[in-house]
Each structure stands twice: as structure tokens, then as C-alpha cells.
Amino acid sequence: DQQVKQNSPSLSVQEGRISILNCDYTNSMFDYFLWYKKYPAEGPTFLISISSIKDKNEDGRFTVFLNKSAKHLSLHIVPSQPGDSAVYFCAASGGAGNMLTFGGGTRLMVKP
Amino acid sequence: DTGVSQDPRHKITKRGQNVTFRCDPISEHNRLYWYRQTLGQGPEFLTYFQNEAQLEKSRLLSDRFSAERPKGSFSTLEIQRTEQGDSAMYLCASSRLVAYEQYFGPGTRLTVT
Numbered sequence: 338d339q340q341v342k343q344n345s346p347s348l349s350v351q352e353g354r355i356s357i358l359n360c361d362y363t364n365s366m367f368d369y370f371l372w373y374k375k376y377p378a379e380g381p382t383f384l385i386s387i388s389s390i391k392d393k394n395e396d397g398r399f400t401v402f403l404n405k406s407a408k409h410l411s412l413h414i415v416p417s418q419p420g421d422s423a424v425y426f427c428a429a430s431g432g433a434g435n436m437l438t439f440g441g442g443t444r445l446m447v448k449p
Numbered sequence: 450d451t452g453v454s455q456d457p458r459h460k461i462t463k464r465g466q467n468v469t470f471r472c473d474p475i476s477e478h479n480r481l482y483w484y485r486q487t488l489g490q491g492p493e494f495l496t497y498f499q500n501e502a503q504l505e506k507s508r509l510l511s512d513r514f515s516a517e518r519p520k521g522s523f524s525t526l527e528i529q530r531t532e533q534g535d536s537a538m539y540l541c542a543s544s545r546l547v548a549y550e551q552y553f554g555p556g557t558r559l560t561v562t
Contacts, residue, residue: 341491369549371550373553378555379555379556380453380455380540380542380554380555380556381492381540381553382553383550383551383552383553386550426491428491430549433504434480434497434504434505435480435548435549435551436482436497437482437492437494437542439491439492439493440491441489441491442490
């Protein structure tokens with residue numbers, strides 16, 4: 338039973354355009370959401386997060402939107418750069434230990 | 450802040466052997482987590498420690514797996530009698546006590562032949 342899903346395994350965008358990565362969740366107990374970026378042979382790197390009491394959080398080129406009623410979040414990257422090419426994981430947290438439940442990842446390719 | 454480190458980065462072992470991995474968290478982080486990632490999947494939670502106490506274990510953590518964090522600093526994850534299905538990337542992460550954000554190490558890639 339996948340509680341966090343990323344339905345697009347891959348996404349290709351042109352440099353300078355917007356990248357939109359999507360994530361859906363099923364567990365209403367999740368109260369915090371995070372995005373991680375992963376390069377090959379490295380561990381996931383924390384990118385940006387959002388609390389369930391907010392609907393938007395922005396950090397430079399990265400913006401995360403949360404729609405609680407739809408149990409959906411998205412990561413917008415504007416403008417996209419070739420160095421953004423990586424696998425992006427959505428993760429959700431809930432419960433006493435703040436353990437993370439991850440989606441399956443979306444591979445983003447930004448073409449020059 | 451030197452980040453989370455893991456050792457070894459790669460381990461190849463034969464089925465039935467025991468292996469042990471080490472994780473050194475960010476020094477001021479109270480919580481330490483272990484995750485496992487297989488090809489094409491996201492990381493899956495295995496267990497976590499708050500200081501030296503192991504507070505939760507996933508059902509993925511069979512009785513062949515054991516983890517310790519003896520002095521609340523580094524942690525070890527041991528797999529006994531390895532099986533081919535144990536082949537995966539084992540990731541360690543740490544966080545402050547009241548923070549949601551976890552910081553990951555580079556992982557240990559285990560291959561069981």
C-alpha cells in the first residue's frame with residue numbers, strides 16, 4: 338500500500354522553462370512534506386519542505402505547493418537549469434518519530 | 450558541520466555471510482534513522498534512534514537485522530546470514546530532535562552474490 342505516490346517516473350524540460358513535479362498521498366495523518374534531490378551514487382539531499390498548515394513555501398527557484406483537500410503537492414522549479422537534472426523524491430512525515438515515507442521518485446532531465 | 454558519513458561505501462558479500470555498516474551522524478543531531486533503497490524505489494524506513502534508544506523498527510527489519518547506537522553517537526547496522534534479497538542501498542540520516550528535516554549520508558551499497 339503506497340501511501341506516497343509520484344506517478345510520473347520521468348520528466349524532460351528545456352533549460353529556462355518551468356519544471357513541475359507532482360506527488361499524491363493517502364494518509365491524512367501526514368503533517369509535514371519534504372522534497373529531496375538525488376544524484377547517482379549519492380544520498381538524497383534535502384531541498385525544500387512545507388508544513389500542513391501552509392499551502393505554499395518558496396526558496397529561490399524552488400516553490401512547493403500543498404493542496405490538503407486533494408492530498409496533493411507539487412514542486413515547481415523556475416527557471417530550470419541543466420544542473421537540476423536528478424531524481425526528485427517527495428517524502429511525508431507524521432507520527433512521533435518523524436519517520437519519512439517516500440514516493441518512488443521522478444527523474445528530471447533538463448536539456449540545454 | 451561535516452555531514453553524515455557512512456562506511457563502507459560499497460560491500461560485496463557472499464550469501465550467508467554477516468555484514469556490518471557504520472553511520473556517523475551530524476554531531477549535534479539526537480535522532481538517527483536507517484533506510485533501505487532498492488533500484489527504482491524510494492527509500493524505505495527501517496529503524497530510528499533517539500540518542501541511544503531504539504524507538505521504532507519497521508516490519509522490514511527482520512530478525513536477521515540488528516542496529517545499535519551505543520553511546521548516542523555513531524550507529525551500526527548488522528545483517529546476519531545475508532540473502533540475495535538484502536542487496537540494496539542502505540542509507541543513514543540524522544536530524545535534530547524537534548526538526549522534520551533529515552540529512553542523509555552517501556549510503557552503503559550492498560551486493561549479495
